[in-house]
Amino acid sequence: MQKLDGNIEAFKVCETDGRYAVLWKRKDGNYGPEFVASETWHQIRQSKEKVNWSKLVWFSQGIPRYAFITWLAIRDRLSTGRRTSSWGQPQSCIFCMEPDETRDHIYFACPYTFMVWLKVTGNLFGLEPDPDWDITMTRLRTGSYDRLTFILLRLVFQVSVYLIWRERNERKHNTSYKSVDQLAKVINKTVRNRITSLKYACNPRLRSLMIRWFEAHDTTT
Ligand SMILES: [Zn+2]
Structure with missing residues (x-):
């Protein structure tokens, strides 16, 4: 399992039938084969709550x-x-x-x-x-x-x-x-x-x- 900012697991490397593939994490927590910049951005950005005042x-x-x-x-x-x-x-x-x-x-x-x-x-x-x-x-x-x-x-x-x-x-x-x-x-x-x-x-x-x-x-x- 790889981590991008020390906390967020943005992608992982899987082995299937002797072949390695990178799977990118989606918003729903599952992993998919395509890299989608916006989805990965949401994984690595530091999400801060908007201050309520x-x-x-x-x-x-x-x-x-x-x-x-x-x-x-x-x-x-x-x-x-x-x-x-x-x-x-x-x-x-x-x-x-x-x-x-x-x-x-x-x-x-x-x-x-x-x-x-x-x-x-x-x-x-x-x-x-x-x-x-x-x-x-x-x-x-x-x-x-x-x-x-x-x-x-x-x-x-x-x-x-x-x-x-x-x-x-x-x-x-x-x-x-x-x-x-x-x-x-x-x-x-x-x-x-x-x-x-x-x-x-x-x-x-x-x-x-x-x-x-x-x-x-x-x-x-
Ligand atoms: Zn006073």
């Missing part, structure tokens, strides 16, 4: 810089206090002084960030947002939303993740101290600017995006 991060109406920070957050790679404490730099939550500053605390178990999150999501989830990270991710990934709502939910998620992280860093360097209302307004404005930049008015499929955004919020945020 990729649609939350990478979508055409998203903002690449914000998507990157969201990607780090989802992979729990932001340099939170929990992570920097292993380098000898403990850091409590700069918003509420909770001693263990974790990704899950910042998004959105922290009273400050959860209040912001409540304001900026409006009724997009269709029910009250939850402060728990895993529940939030599950709702974003598996909830059934209409197309416009799903775009807006992902957009407000990545804008919130980015701007909360920026506010956290600016507070750390004493360059900002936004209230819940102020940060919610910046997030709201950033989402609206993004919708406008999509030239949604010219695109019938996106024309209702701004209307849906306003519908989801009262006018005070």
Whole structure:
């Protein structure tokens, strides 16, 4: 039995009536005499499961810089206090002084960030947002939303993740101290600017995006 990448048995050599022949493995696990490139490719390629959160991060109406920070957050790679404490730099939550500053605390178990999150999501989830990270991710990934709502939910998620992280860093360097209302307004404005930049008015499929955004919020945020 021959192996191509150390794991996959792509072909084998058989002896029949004193003659040797190469048999190539098929998708169904049987072997056949002809070499079929596509079938063999499926045998040797490293098949990786598509990560189930990729649609939350990478979508055409998203903002690449914000998507990157969201990607780090989802992979729990932001340099939170929990992570920097292993380098000898403990850091409590700069918003509420909770001693263990974790990704899950910042998004959105922290009273400050959860209040912001409540304001900026409006009724997009269709029910009250939850402060728990895993529940939030599950709702974003598996909830059934209409197309416009799903775009807006992902957009407000990545804008919130980015701007909360920026506010956290600016507070750390004493360059900002936004209230819940102020940060919610910046997030709201950033989402609206993004919708406008999509030239949604010219695109019938996106024309209702701004209307849906306003519908989801009262006018005070
Ligand atoms: Zn906090």
